[in-house]
Amino acid sequence: MLAFTWPEFFQQITSGLASGAIYASLALALVLIYRATDVINFAQGEMATFTTYIAWMLMQHGLPYWPAFVLTLVIAFAGGFAIERVVIRPVENRPEIVIVIVTIGMLIAINGLTGWIWGSEVKAFDSPFPNRTVDVAGVAISLQDVGTFCVCLATVLVLWLFFRFTTLGLAMRAAAVNPGASRLLGVRVGWMLAIGWGLAAALGAVAGMMAAPTTFLDPNMMLVILIYAFAAAVLGGIDSPVGAVVGGLTLGVLVNLLGRYVAFVGEELRLPTALAILLTVLVIRPQGLFGHAVVRRV
Amino acid sequence: MIARAALIALRLLPVAVTVVLVVLIGQRAGEFRLDEFTYVAIYFAALLGLNMLTGYNGQISLGHGAFMCIGAYVAAVAVLGRPGLALYGHHPPDWLPVGDGMRPVFTIPLAFVLTGAVGFLFGIPALRLAGVSLALATFAMAVSLPAIAKKFENVTGGGGGVNLPLPHTPFGWDISTKRWLYYEAWGVAAVLFVLSWLLVRGRVGRAWRAIRDREVAATASGVSPAVYKTLAFAVSSAFAGAAGALLAIQVSYVNPDTFPISLSVLLLASVVIGGLGSLSGALFGALLYEFLPIYAQEPPLVHFAFGKQAPAVVFGVLLILIMYALPGGFAGAIRRMFAPLTRFLRERQNTREPILEPARRGEA
């Protein structure tokens, strides 16, 4: 087919990083909830989609981008907080699998709700970044992608600072690691969980708003991205934010390179092959790239 | 003595009731009810398998639809054979033992064995994985298999899929096709039920549960997690394979869209809602899987909230509500309902059951 050229090779990598950044953002949200509650929130993607629609609606009502952005984060946080208190709380002490099923129920319900409220017609979503593309030695780099990438990195940094240097962050970590002891020390564990869900929802909103300018707004925009995010989070080590980002970016690039340069894989088997490679990594290193090995108690 | 007999009766009663109901429906129901309950049997078979893996052995599978997919394709390809596939312009490679077509009912054991083998092979690397990693591994199966089926279209029929010949009652029996399909599915389900009952009540089941509850302790007492975990994978995939074959025969069409990710996800939800670690739970799960999505689209359920605009909303919300209302699933709820009676009978019997099960989280 087409001959190998370096510019195209780097083009494949930059494009991979751009989509990888989106996977990474949603993976971060998954990691956050996993750290707090030990479950994968399957509704994460749908929550993100729902909040992105809210942002869209705010902008339709004439709000400029950034105020709408911030307001959406606030709404998302409140929504995530409320979901933990109202929907998850009743099953909090039940086995993880029960919580997982509840999040699956939410996935189905929120997806239906989004379609019901806003219809399934595809909508354009504004981007805060210039809609331009610069050409660097034959590689087209869109400023939208650069912006998304930076936002993704900035989020990790902010999260890291938050968990590292704030009392609230410390309390949240404590509540996740050892709820019993934290309670004795006066940490309101329930609230910490809810804040964790709120933060994750806000992160998801960021992911949604970053993704929407390129994927466009559609009730199902996050269904598949969630699969990538899930894979990225586990690859990185499910409890590691840095791992989630590295995992997301790796997956984005891997999928592109496999599809382009391995003839047998082609466009059709990109995802299965990437997943197979990822599983091989996991078999060798079950805790993921950056995760902590779990010590088994007898 | 009487108490002991009553206890045994109480335990056999549900099986007896189910058998009677199945036969009764088979005799009396109209075509459509037969059709519905045939699906119940198919999902029952799949959920029995999933329950052994997830309920009894504690390994979460988000990819059981993938094993049904394999079973269904085994059945479809075996039924069509080379001549059948040639009608669609597909020619499998010569080395593949595709055959020249066979009777649908004979493909079920074939699907059972082949899917079991795939599950066994998958189970070996999966041994290293637990928790979310295992969930992802199985999920990846579910995501990938339809794409793979699409790619190898000279065997599978690709994205366009293949129609199986419409089912007909074989061997010259004088019953309607729907009725035959119904008895065929329930026959298979019954065999699988007995098989799983034999497995979970014996040594294997004890080992599975021991590994689920205390893996390290189980290892210390000489149970090999590797052997029993892979066995669980193999057996549960074989069940799913048989269910997949039944599904292919029932639907008489397969293509990759027939096995979306949602199939796997909802199978897991059904087994949890039915009741983990309980064979009857699989039956409740199957009833739920079959009826909830359909009735979420129908009055009176739709009219109470969303109208026809959003069947998915009704379905999702119901799923959550059931999880709230029934800790331990349907099976757990019923067990609790009868708990006073069983306790009473046991006290009368004056012999304590040996306690095999350590306390299970979340179960009453």
Add this chain to the structure above:
Amino acid sequence: MKKTLAVMACCVGAAIATLSSASAAREGAGSAAATPGVTKSSIVIGGTFPLSGPVSGYAPIARGMEAYFNYVNNRKGPDGKTGIRGRKIVWKYYDDAYNPANTVQLTNKLVLEDKVFAIVGTLGTEDNQAIRPFLNERKIPQLFVSTGASYWGLQYKQFPWTIGWQPDYIAEGRAYGQWIAKNSPNAKIAVFYQNDDYGKDYLRGVKIGLGAKKSLIVSELSYEVTDTSYASQIARQKASGADTWVLLTTAGTPTVRAIATAKALNWKPNTLVINSVAATDAVMAAVVDRVGADFVSGAISSAYLKNVSNPKYANDPAVKQYRALLAKYGPSGADSNNGFYYYGVAKAYDTAKVLFNAGKNPTRASLMRAALNMNWTNPYAIKGVKDKTTRSDHFPLSQIKLARYTNGTFTEFGPLIKGR
């Protein structure tokens, strides 16, 4: 474990027993009626559609049909009676989420429980393929399927109870191929198609249309519905040096995403061709919002129905009547510019007409005869397009016109192109 076999099914038991005996009884009573689904006061018809899931964008088709049938039930027909010769149309549709296994089960429900007279408009190539043998074996009409695969019309000898509706994909693709061959004989063509029978049918048509100029295609790459980004493929198409881009995608996301990706990669092909299913004004508006009008202006597509959102048709009586009936009988808040409602209404028009033509005491056979004896103009179709079928022509609509995207809307141009 000993508890495992604990009591099950007791409560379900009684319920099911009553259910089964009830339905057996009903079956007995029902067999007296002459034609299933037809009573003195009603005709029951049904279909399945993706109301949820990844392709729920097509859901408005079912609701557009619903709106039209409601309208028919309330207006006086040619014989002065409401509905179809005094019978109300009962329109039952279920959500199959685009999964053929669900389609089969729900069609069974429609046939065996709801006792429909005919299956109408079921959406999806594979979904219809899955139910076709069953419906034909039972001699139940499978009318006006919502898919443009060519075999609905071609395989009528094998499946006489099945009939398509819209112009088929191969014919449409062929029109694009011919147009490119004629207008830019030195083009370097890149084709981007959805990897399924739908996309491949279109691709086949394009190649047939190009004929000897098939070698103009320098790149043909596909995408999967599960792809989240097309950047990899489109970067390759850019690198191939193509100047003409043929998009054979599905409505909504894939189309807008592909174009936005090309823009982000700084690739601007001179000529853009987009298949009709994908190219609606709403989809293009979303594109223009993100990438600007210059990228897509002049894009070529095709049409067989009037473009509702084209100002040219603002005063068209059929379009006005469509808007009024959708507002009155459609779901609340329905956007009448969404072409899928319009498509549904146009299809329902033909459905109502063949139901009427099936006669005073319609049977499934008389319905099929009526469906194979169509010869009229659907007011919702563009001028000159005929609804025509014969015993050997199972393609009700088979003419199209090419359309060009200018000033925010697709306008048809050139002569009618015969698809058959």
